[in-house]
Amino acid sequence: MAYKARLKEFDDILNQDEINLKELRKLAFNGIPDDQGKRAICWKLLLNYLPPEKASWSAFLETKRELYKQFIDEMIVTPGSKEVDGDVEDHPLSINPDSEWQAFFKDNEVLLQIDKDVRRLCPDISFFQQPTEFPCSVVVNSMDVKRLHRRVERCVLKCANVERKGLGITKIALSLKKANEDYAPMDEGHEAHWEVVERILFLYAKLNPGQSYVQGMNEILGPIYYAFASDPDVEFREWAEADSFFCFTNLMSEIRDFFIKSLDEAECGINNMMSRMLVQLKNSDLDIWLRFQQLELRPQYYSFRWITLLLSQEFPLPDVLRIWDSLFSDEHRFDFLIYICCAMIVILRNQLLDGDFPSNLKLLQNFPPMDVQIILSRAVELSKQKF
Known part of the structure; x- marks a missing residue:
C-alpha cells in the first residue's frame, strides 16, 4: 500500500498544470519509482530540461528534437563530397583550414577515445549491447553519412577512466568494470544502444570544442540514456537519444569543471x-x-x-x-x-x-x-x- 501511495504522490505532482519543483525534489530525494516512466520524466524536470509548465512541453520537445536532428545532419558528415564544375573542392591532403577533411581527421582523434569507452559501458548488464528500437535512419540507411564506429581504426589504448596526472599518483581511476570483449556493432539498418551513446558524445564534443570529450563522460551519460531508453512510454522512448543529449549537456554544465x-x-x-x-x-x-x-x-x-x-x-x-x-x-x-x-x-x-x-x-x-x-x-x- 505504501508503494501505491507513493506512486499517487508522484502522480499528484506530475499531473499539475505547473509542476511544483520544490515538492518534486522533496519527494524524489527519497527515490523515484522506476516503472511507468516516473524516473525519466522526473529527471528531465530535475535536470532543468523540461519547463515546469506542462502546456509548453509538446512544442518545447518538438523544437529540441528538431534541433538535435540538425546537429546530426550538420556535424556527422562525409567530407570530400562537394563538387563545382566537376572538380572536387576538398580532398584528404588539403591544407585549407576550412577543409572538411581536416575536421574529419581531427574529429577522429576524439572519436577513437569515445568509441573505446562506449564499447565497454556498463558491462555488468547487456542493455548497451542490445539493438535500439529506434535506430537513427539518417545514419543507418544513408550512403552519405558513415556510421561513427566505422571511422575508427581499432587500436590498443590503455584503459583508465578519468586518468589525471599531477595528483601524486600515475593512475587514480583504473576501471574495475571490464567487458570480456568489445561490443559488436549491429548489421545494416540496426544499431546498438552503445552506438547511440557514441553519437551523443561525439556531437557533444563537436559542440563544446573548448572541453571536447574527456574519459568518464560516457559514465555520466550512460545512466541517463538507460533511464530514457527504458521509458515504458513509447513516445518518450522514441526520442531517448535527443532528450538524453540535452539532459547530459545540462548536467555537464554543472559538473564540467571537475573534468577541466x-x-x-x-x-x-x-x-x-x-x-x-x-x-x-x-x-x-x-x-x-x-x-x-x-x-x-x-x-x-x-x-x-x-x-x-x-x-x-x-x-x-x-x-x-x-x-x-x-x-x-x-x-x-x-x-x-x-x-x-x-x-x-x-x-x-x-x-x-x-x-x-x-x-x-x-x-x-x-x-x-x-x-x-x-x-x-x-x-x-x-x-x-x-x-
Missing part, C-alpha cells in the same frame, strides 16, 4: 570538492580522519573518481539510478554527494581503522557490495549533524 584540469584548484574544481569531503569526514568521524592522516591516505587516491563520476563506477546501475534520484533532487548540488562519500567511509569504519595503507586503499577503490539504502540513510544522518 586547469580548474582543479578553483572553488568550482575537483580539489575543492575533495577538500570539502575531507572536512566533512573530520567532523563526522575524527578517528577515521586521524587514521587517514597517519597513513597519508589522501582523498585524491579514492574520491577523485567518486566525485567526478557521481559514483557511477562504484555501484551497479540500479543503485546508481537510485543515488542519482537524490543527487538530482539536491537543490544545492552537489552537497549531498559529499555526504554520501563520507557515509561510504564511515560505514567501513572498523575495517579502515584496523587496515594499513594498501588494504584501505584497495577497500576504498573497490567498495564492497551492500544495500545502497544503508549508505543513503547514513548520508542523511550526517547531513543533519550539527557541529
Whole structure:
C-alpha cells in the first residue's frame, strides 16, 4: 500500500498544470519509482530540461528534437563530397583550414577515445549491447553519412577512466568494470544502444570544442540514456537519444569543471570538492580522519573518481539510478554527494581503522557490495549533524 501511495504522490505532482519543483525534489530525494516512466520524466524536470509548465512541453520537445536532428545532419558528415564544375573542392591532403577533411581527421582523434569507452559501458548488464528500437535512419540507411564506429581504426589504448596526472599518483581511476570483449556493432539498418551513446558524445564534443570529450563522460551519460531508453512510454522512448543529449549537456554544465584540469584548484574544481569531503569526514568521524592522516591516505587516491563520476563506477546501475534520484533532487548540488562519500567511509569504519595503507586503499577503490539504502540513510544522518 505504501508503494501505491507513493506512486499517487508522484502522480499528484506530475499531473499539475505547473509542476511544483520544490515538492518534486522533496519527494524524489527519497527515490523515484522506476516503472511507468516516473524516473525519466522526473529527471528531465530535475535536470532543468523540461519547463515546469506542462502546456509548453509538446512544442518545447518538438523544437529540441528538431534541433538535435540538425546537429546530426550538420556535424556527422562525409567530407570530400562537394563538387563545382566537376572538380572536387576538398580532398584528404588539403591544407585549407576550412577543409572538411581536416575536421574529419581531427574529429577522429576524439572519436577513437569515445568509441573505446562506449564499447565497454556498463558491462555488468547487456542493455548497451542490445539493438535500439529506434535506430537513427539518417545514419543507418544513408550512403552519405558513415556510421561513427566505422571511422575508427581499432587500436590498443590503455584503459583508465578519468586518468589525471599531477595528483601524486600515475593512475587514480583504473576501471574495475571490464567487458570480456568489445561490443559488436549491429548489421545494416540496426544499431546498438552503445552506438547511440557514441553519437551523443561525439556531437557533444563537436559542440563544446573548448572541453571536447574527456574519459568518464560516457559514465555520466550512460545512466541517463538507460533511464530514457527504458521509458515504458513509447513516445518518450522514441526520442531517448535527443532528450538524453540535452539532459547530459545540462548536467555537464554543472559538473564540467571537475573534468577541466586547469580548474582543479578553483572553488568550482575537483580539489575543492575533495577538500570539502575531507572536512566533512573530520567532523563526522575524527578517528577515521586521524587514521587517514597517519597513513597519508589522501582523498585524491579514492574520491577523485567518486566525485567526478557521481559514483557511477562504484555501484551497479540500479543503485546508481537510485543515488542519482537524490543527487538530482539536491537543490544545492552537489552537497549531498559529499555526504554520501563520507557515509561510504564511515560505514567501513572498523575495517579502515584496523587496515594499513594498501588494504584501505584497495577497500576504498573497490567498495564492497551492500544495500545502497544503508549508505543513503547514513548520508542523511550526517547531513543533519550539527557541529
